[in-house]
Amino acid sequence: MDRESGHxxxxxxxxxxxxxxxxxxxMPSLGADMTEGILVEWLVKCGDPVKRGxxxxxxxxxxxxIDMEVYHTGVISEILHQPIVTLPVGTVMAxxxxxxxxxxxxxxxxxxxxxxxxxxxxxLASPVVRKVxxxxxxxxxxxxxxxxxxxxxxxxLPETTEEMRASTQAxxxxxxxxxxxxxxxxxxxxxxxxxxxxxxxxxxxELGNAQEWLKKTNEYRSPDxxxxxxxxxxxxxxxxxxxxxxLNGFYENNQFxxxxxxxxxxxxxxxxxxxxxxxxxxxxxxSVDETMQAIRDISARGRNGHLxxxxxxxxxxxxxxxxxxxxxxxxxVIYPPQxxxxxxxxxxxxxxxxxxxxxxxxVMSVCLSADHRVIDGMLGAKFLNALSKQLQKPELL
Amino acid sequence: xxxxxxxxxxxxxxxxxxxxxxLEDIDLEEDLRDECDLDSMDFLNYLIEIKKxxxxxxxxxxxxxxxxFKKMLAHLEQNIA
Numbered sequence: 001m002d003r004e005s006g007h008x009x010x011x012x013x014x015x016x017x018x019x020x021x022x023x024x025x026x027m028p029s030l031g032a033d034m035t036e037g038i039l040v041e042w043l044v045k046c047g048d049p050v051k052r053g054x055x056x057x058x059x060x061x062x063x064x065x066i067d068m069e070v071y072h073t074g075v076i077s078e079i080l081h082q083p084i085v086t087l088p089v090g091t092v093m094a095x096x097x098x099x100x101x102x103x104x105x106x107x108x109x110x111x112x113x114x115x116x117x118x119x120x121x122x123x124l125a126s127p128v129v130r131k132v133x134x135x136x137x138x139x140x141x142x143x144x145x146x147x148x149x150x151x152x153x154x155x156x157l158p159e160t161t162e163e164m165r166a167s168t169q170a171x172x173x174x175x176x177x178x179x180x181x182x183x184x185x186x187x188x189x190x191x192x193x194x195x196x197x198x199x200x201x202x203x204x205x206e207l208g209n210a211q212e213w214l215k216k217t218n219e220y221r222s223p224d225x226x227x228x229x230x231x232x233x234x235x236x237x238x239x240x241x242x243x244x245x246x247l248n249g250f251y252e253n254n255q256f257x258x259x260x261x262x263x264x265x266x267x268x269x270x271x272x273x274x275x276x277x278x279x280x281x282x283x284x285x286x287s288v289d290e291t292m293q294a295i296r297d298i299s300a301r302g303r304n305g306h307l308x309x310x311x312x313x314x315x316x317x318x319x320x321x322x323x324x325x326x327x328x329x330x331x332x333v334i335y336p337p338q339x340x341x342x343x344x345x346x347x348x349x350x351x352x353x354x355x356x357x358x359x360x361x362x363v364m365s366v367c368l369s370a371d372h373r374v375i376d377g378m379l380g381a382k383f384l385n386a387l388s389k390q391l392q393k394p395e396l397l
Numbered sequence: 398x399x400x401x402x403x404x405x406x407x408x409x410x411x412x413x414x415x416x417x418x419x420l421e422d423i424d425l426e427e428d429l430r431d432e433c434d435l436d437s438m439d440f441l442n443y444l445i446e447i448k449k450x451x452x453x454x455x456x457x458x459x460x461x462x463x464x465x466f467k468k469m470l471a472h473l474e475q476n477i478a
Contacts, residue, residue, distance in 0.1 A: 222454045223441050223448060228438065228441065230437075271415065271416075295438070300442070323436045323437055324437060325436065
């Protein structure tokens with residue numbers, strides 16, 4: 001779903017020769033509860049060519065610092081706001097002139113026009129100055145800058161003291177961010193528990209084969225090639241979802257819409273508290289190694305704040321993994337508008353009867369939380385058993 | 398490389414993953430994952446960091462020999478070229 005596109009407008013140039021399509025780039029909504037975001041930095045300028053999926057700005061949201069992607073291919077034609085500024089969701093931040101359907105020669109010609117049209121609407125100032133100005137509600141147009149091209153530097157601000165500079169930094173900011181994140185979690189989870197009739201099903205899945213396969217595969221691999229069990233769990237879940245697609249999608253406007261792609265959201269808890277749930281895209285099409293690479297990638301970016309806007313908006317189902325130091329079971333809360341979440345507990349040893357013999361087995365309780373408006377118990381049970389079956393043959397994942 | 402240099406690198410690798418940890422916060426003879434609250438992904442990243450800083454490749458076979466700060470220090474002292 002394209003949640004970032006605003007209105008599409010035709011702009012006819014005065015001479016009437018060139019018709020161009022311009023798309024608005026707006027402050028994206030990264031969840032139903034998000035009302036505003038802070039533009040922290042532009043990574044493009046007027047006249048820059050961009051293609052769909054490029055990162056064009058950094059925005060600060062309840063979910064931390066996010067790399068904002070552009071959803072169209074074209075040329076940045078206007079930048080309407082300068083960092084650091086808080087903007088409501090939907091605010092037009094910039095415009096992109098589409099090039100996908102246009103004649104290349106015309107595009108080149110237009111580029112030069114765009115560049116000459118660059119207009120600075122707010123005074124030039126360094127990001128830290130904008131931040132201080134925003135916090136102290138200073139009017140920067142009244143400040144004379146001493147930097148290059150008259151840019152306002154920190155020293156140009158009245159009464160900028162060391163303490164003030166320090167106050168704009170880390171500690172305060174991170175506790176504020178954690179608080180905001182708690183607010184985002186609170187509203188999403190309250191909405192979920194108020195609206196979604198959850199039911200829960202649990203199955204103990206035998207993981208001896210998976211553990212054995214991992215041990216053999218990892219024996220001589222260096223840590224950057226090492227595969228974690230989570231990669232197998234994700235792959236197995238994706239495969240089971242292709243068989244039971246009714247768990248994969250969204251419940252919106254009183255109906256279920258099945259998602260074509262399998263984008264699995266992963267709950268990552270942050271050291272400073274709170275969590276982020278970035279999606280790994282097209283898990284069904286990735287190999288186990290690629291899945292592991294993707295896990296490594298999102299967990300690193302989840303922790304240092306470079307998740308992409310799409311990763312936080314397009315998960316079609318979520319998994320939460322307690323890990324070895326967690327609990328036996330987790331009964332998770334569905335992230336709306338998704339219709340299911342899979343909770344993986346920690347592996348435990350269990351004595352089981354196998355063909356009449358008592359055998360020591362590694363098992364994991366896997367709990368499916370499902371939306372009863374869409375899913376029934378029989379479907380949930382079939383899905384969990386399919387998941388178990390996948391995990392018995394890790395070499396085929 | 399001298400012992401105190403390796404020790405500094407080891408702490409650097411830990412702080413890359415868990416920036417709030419200081420040496421005096423942890424028991425050097427206890428499991429580092431518990432001491433520093435590392436999940437399996439954190440632990441992998443810590444090993445990747447160690448490889449970057451020291452060149453020593455630690456595989457799953459070595460895990461029992463590197464699970465505490467003290468053991469890791471000894472392992473690195475032996476294996477740093």
